[in-house]
Amino acid sequence: GESVGLHLPTLSVQEGDNSIINCAYSNSASDYFIWYKQESGKGPQFIIDIRSNMDKRQGQRVTVLLNKTVKHLSLQIAATQPGDSAVYFCAESSPYGNNRLAFGKGNQVVVIP
Amino acid sequence: DAEITQSPRHKITETGRQVTLACHQTWNHNNMFWYRQDLGHGLRLIHYSYGVQDTNKGEVSDGYSVSRSNTEDLPLTLESAASSQTSVYFCASSESYPGRRDTQYFGPGTRLTVL
Numbered sequence: 001g002e003s004v005g006l007h008l009p010t011l012s013v014q015e016g017d018n019s020i021i022n023c024a025y026s027n028s029a030s031d032y033f034i035w036y037k038q039e040s041g042k043g044p045q046f047i048i049d050i051r052s053n054m055d056k057r058q059g060q061r062v063t064v065l066l067n068k069t070v071k072h073l074s075l076q077i078a079a080t081q082p083g084d085s086a087v088y089f090c091a092e093s094s095p096y097g098n099n100r101l102a103f104g105k106g107n108q109v110v111v112i113p
Numbered sequence: 114d115a116e117i118t119q120s121p122r123h124k125i126t127e128t129g130r131q132v133t134l135a136c137h138q139t140w141n142h143n144n145m146f147w148y149r150q151d152l153g154h155g156l157r158l159i160h161y162s163y164g165v166q167d168t169n170k171g172e173v174s175d176g177y178s179v180s181r182s183n184t185e186d187l188p189l190t191l192e193s194a195a196s197s198q199t200s201v202y203f204c205a206s207s208e209s210y211p212g213r214r215d216t217q218y219f220g221p222g223t224r225l226t227v228l
Contacts (some may be wrong), residue, residue, distance in 0.1 A: 034216055046217075
């Protein structure tokens with residue numbers, strides 16, 4: 001199916017534990033950030049976004065943290081489930097990017113039952 | 114429900130042939146994008162459009178073209194397929210609002226193999 005592949009940083013997590021996925025971004029002008037989840041054979045799926053006027057945003061079982069000082073973004077998944085096994089990648093956008101996104105290469109999350 | 118679809122889902126073609134990948138969205142989004150996804154490279158932008166009759170080159174546009182004759186569709190054409198264009202192709206769309214950007218929503222992808 002359509003997927004990124006196997007040669008990505010991998011995070012192995014026990015089912016029920018919390019997961020933390022990190023992303024460093026490079027453009028200090030970026031002010032909008034998105035986390036995507038990509039399951040094997042599928043297209044990237046929106047999880048959560050955050051704008052630069054916020055440090056933290058929570059969704060259902062997910063929290064995104066933004067540290068603009070060190071240009072770092074993280075995604076926390078609470079009580080990880082087998083269905084959370086996927087590739088996760090962040091994307092950033094700047095006011096000068098004309099609605100384009102720059103994507104990170106992704107992190108593979110493997111949930112161990 | 115509104116959605117974004119791609120066809121075909123899988124395609125095998127020969128070097129030198131012209132190939133067109135279809136992308137159709139029913140969200141009435143102004144912005145549409147084509148990406149390719151390869152091992153070690155992540156998602157790379159091929160072409161994008163901000164509206165009807167508008168097209169722009171992305172970072173890896175050589176050998177590809179797009180046209181936007183209506184809001185719903187942005188077909189991607191490989192003029193003369195090359196083995197280096199073997200990849201998974203994703204289409205995405207987003208709304209545009211003055212002064213802010215919005216999330217891109219992706220289609221299911223097309224796996225293209227060029228022999």
